[in-house]
Amino acid sequence: MGKHMTEPTDGLAIETTGLTKRFAGKKTAVDDVTLDVRRGEVYGFVGLNGAGKTTFMRMLVGLARPTSGTLKVLGSSRLTNEVLRRVGTTIEKPAFYPGMTGRQNLTLLARYTGMGVADIDASLKTVDLAGRADDKFRTYSLGMKQRLALAAALMGDAELLILDEPTNGLDPSGMAAMRDLIREQAASGRTVMLSSHLLGEIAQVCDRVGVIHHGRLIAVGTTGEIESKYGARPSLVVTCDEIPRAAVIAAELDTVEEVREQADGLLVFAPEDAAGPLTSALVAAGVTVRGIRPNQRSLEDVFLEMTSDTVAERQA
Template sequence: MSNEIVVTDRITKRYGSQTVVDSVDLHVRGGEVYGFLGPNGAGKTTTLRMLVGLVRPTTGSARVFGRPPGDPAAAARTGVLIESPGFYPYLSGRENLRVLARYRGLGERDVDDALHRVGLAERAADRYRTYSLGMKQRLGVGAALLGEPELLILDEPTNGLDPAGMAEMRVLVVALADHGHAVLLSSHMLAEVQQVCDRVGVISHGRLVTESTVTELRGDSRLLLRAEPRDRAYATVAEFVEPAAIGRDGDGLVVDIAAGRTPVLVQRLVDAGVDVYELTRRERTLEEVFFQMTADVFESEELS
C-alpha cells in the first residue's frame, strides 16, 4: 500500500548457527498503532533494532520511509525507545532531554512539550537517578517524542508503569495515531494492546505467525450455552455445527457459530427437549488468540 512507511522483505538475523529472526515481513502504515507481539526471546527486540539500523540483517531487507534503516533522512522522522532508556544519572530529566534536543537541533519548547505529554513536567528538575522505573520509562518515551516524529518505535513502553501510568500511556499512544503518527510498539501487555492497536504482528521462534487487524484475529464471538440434559444438548449442537466448533467451559458448551444462526440452534434445542438456562455471546480476547497461536507454532516445531 502507498501509505506503508515500514516494510521488511524476509528480514533475517542469525548469530552463528542460531536464527533469531527468520524471514519476517512487516508492513506498518501511517496513522496506525501496530502491535508487535511475541513471547520473550521470540525476536521482537532484534527486529526493532534492525529497523533503526542498530543491527544489520543477515539476509533480507527493510525500508523506513522508503530508505534503508539508519539513513539520516529516515532517522530524522523516527522516534525510538528500545530496551532500557540510557540517560545521565546526575542530570535532571529536563537536562537529559535538553542534551538530546541540542543534538537534533531542537529547542526548549520541544523539551517542555515532551515532558508535559509524558507527565513529568512537575518532576523535570529532579535528577534522573532519583526516578522510579516507571518515571525512567516515561522519560524514555519523552525522548522518543522530541521533534514530533512521524514514526514512533517503542519497545515495551509501559514497562514499570503502575495502572494509572499505563492508562495515561494508552491515551497518549491513541492520541499520537489520531494526529497522524504511526506507532510500532512491542508489548507483553496483551490487554493494553487489544485496546490501542489497529493491527498486530505475532512473532514466535523468530517467525511471523500472522499479521492482521485485532478484530480479524479475535474472530467472531462464540456462544456460551448452559443446558440440560447435557448429553442431549451436546448431541443436538453437534448435528448443527462441526464437532471441532464445540468446546467445553465447566458445565457449559462454547460454540463457534455466527450470531445469525443462534435462533435456529435454540429452536433445535427446544424441539429436542433440551432446557436452555444460559445463552451468552462471548468474544475471544487477544490474549486467548495469542496463546493459542504461539502454542500451535511450538507444538508444530516439536513434532517436526
C-alpha cells in the first residue's frame, strides 16, 4: 500500500458537527452543517453557486476559520502542517505562470511549499499531461489547466483530495476525462470530496452526495436515494395557450399540488391520472391544449426542485 493508505483511527476522512461560518455584515455562508466523509469514498458536495460549498471547503483546510462548530480532518481536530500535507486541494488554485511550462510551474510550486520534486513526473503522468509537460502553460486548454491543478494537488501523495468544482467550464469530453481521473484516485485508496453545481454530472462519479442550499445541508445519500426521495413528486407538462389563465384553472383542481408557468405552457404537479380531468377543465374554459404528458425528470430537475426556496423551506 502507498503511504496515502494511512487509515484515520475513526474511519472517517472528514467529520464536521454544527460547522458554521458567518461573515461580518453578510448572510451566514455555512449554517450548522454536520456531515461525514468516509475513508475511501468519493463524496459529492452539491449546491447552486453561492450556496456555501467553497466556504465549507476552505474551513476544512484552514483557509477560513469557523464561527462555531467543530471539524476533524484525517482524524485530527487540529489542522497542523503535518495533517495538511496529507491533503491535496484545488480550492485555491495555484497561480500558474503562463510563460513557464507545466513541469516548471510544478517544480516552482514544490520548492515554494517545501515538497520534494520527485513526485512531479508521477503526478503529470497520472493526469495525462506527461506529453505536454514541457509546453508553456499559456498553450494549455481549459481541461489541461484543470488537470495541472489536480497534478499540483496530487504532489506529496495526498491521501485526501478536496476538489472545488474540478469540472467547471469543461466540455463533455473534458468532464469525462476528469471523472475518469477522480475514479482512478478513489481506486488507488484516496478519499475524494468534490464540489459541483451540477447534480447530474457529479452523480456519475460519487458514492454519496450532500446537497447544500443557502449554507444548510438539506439532503445526504446516494444519488439513487436522493432521486427516490425527492424525485417521486409526479408532474405533468401541459403545452397550451393563455398560460396565466390556464394556470388559475389548473390550480383549482383538487389533485393539483402546484402549478408553474413555463414558456409554452404549464408544469403541473399532479398524478398522471389527473391528465384527463385537467385537459377537460382547460378545454371547457376555452383554453387550447396542444399536448399533455408526464414529466420525465432528470437528476438535474430533481436538484433544481430540491433547491427551490419553497421546497428548501419545507425541508428545513
